[in-house]
Amino acid sequence: MVARAPPTLSDLLEAGIELIPVPAAHLIKQDGVWAFEALNRAYRQTGLDIAPVGSPFLMAIADRLDRFMASNHCNTEFDWTTGEEIDGRHYRIGLGRLAVGGRRCTMTLLDQSSRLATERTLRREMTTDSLTGLLNRTGFGDLIEALADQREGRAVLVVDLVRFGRINACMGSLAGDELLITVARRIKGALRAGDVLARIGGDEFGVLIHVAHDRAEAMAVAERIRDALQAPFRLTDFQIGMECSIGIAIGAEEADAAEELIRHAQFAMKRAKTTGRTEIYLAQAFTIARAQFAMETALRSAIEDRRLRLTFQPICSLANGRVVAFEALARWTDEGGRDCSPDEFIPVAEESGLIVPLGRWAIDEAARTLAGWDRAAGGRCGVNMAVNLSPIQLQRDRVAPVIEAALAATGLTGDRLTLELTESAIVSDPDRVARALHELKALGTTLAMDDFGTGYSNLAHLQKLPIDILKIDRSFVTDMLGDRDKVAIVRAILGLAQALGKQTTGEGVETNALAQTLTALGCTYGQGYYYARPLEASSAWRMIAPSSCSETTASAISSSRG
16 A cells, blocks of 8 residues: 655645634745735636746735735735726625745635626716716716815706696606706716716706806706707696706805805896896805894794884874874894894795794784773874785785784774775785785775885776775885976876775875975875874874873883883
């Protein structure tokens, strides 16, 4: 029997490495060159180079091998790709040795190609709009972040399709999808090489452009987009026009993050919806908006805690100068002691919906004040109270029950209240406003149209609505003595009112000459600084108090309102 030769080191290495389930190889450095000392079957099946000496693969990773052997670590890992980035193979290479020092190590390869391909696919799905194939909001933001170092030469445009919601609701989602695809195609055709289009919302598109010089370039791109969407779109049997609102944010202005830059462009786009033209984001506009949100928060608290007050401006008969009514005007001093102008907080209240509780408070407070004057006078005090109704209040609230409750709580009759509304309130929703006015008239109230001549009301509406008084806007009255055209306008309004059987009030009466002129023209009432500025409740009461009422009564009225 022939004795078997003892296994060599090479045999032992080959046998041991086959126990490793992943591609693996024992490496050795000889004469300054790395070479394979043993390979397992899994490694041979990878298709990688297996030349014992002078292997291109080992030469490619020689620096990594040398750094590992020179370190104090017994193992390390690194990524390595062979072939093209997309179609190549991606490996996680592990190096290990039993002890520091020596010239041998073991290498393992973990193929990560499938996992990385899956991740790329998922990432592409996460960052791509499935309908248009464009980048979505996430992908658009990632692209802007990737180009953050070029932010000073970049701008973001947000394009909003004005009527898309209505079209989608009336014609169906399939027609809506077809429209979006066509819009995307047209916008892309209007862009320059290097500009990137994305769909960042249901009917919103984002455009990332390079602006080398000034904002005029961004405006020019916006104009090309508008031109591209100008031609009508054919959907089934219809040809439909599509308008858009475009907002622009320049990267050099304040925005540090991609999301902030997009949000700024959207903020400008919201403003563009109002102005009807392309708008560029301005930092001060954003600051104003933040201040308005802060005012909204403070105003909400003030309304809930009843920390507002009313002032009262007299309305006088032009025939004898007697005070016949007071107009109640809301005033607010914030917690910091600052008097906030109604021109500031009323628009905020209307936009936020706070005008409804604010209006209810004003009606209640005005009625309580008038009832207090009646008690102080020992009967009817001889004046009525006028309260303003906001167009938003008429749209969102049922005002008649609010008035009815205030009358019931104070014991007043409806003829003691005059409710003032502007022409814009009628234009916004004529049918709803008409119903509301008839309900109010049924309570016995007097109805006045405020700022008459500045709005867009239809004279047919004016004839049908139960309006009692037309208030001529101060813009016609204050300077009428030096402007023949304004005199002619005032005379025409007074003639119209007389023909319709309505009374009139001239606003902005600041001199005796104006009062006399309005009287001569046939105006019924006057209101303005000539008679008095808006007064606190106690001062208003002094204007009408009978001589028998003492100063103590005025102080008591002032205290009760506080």
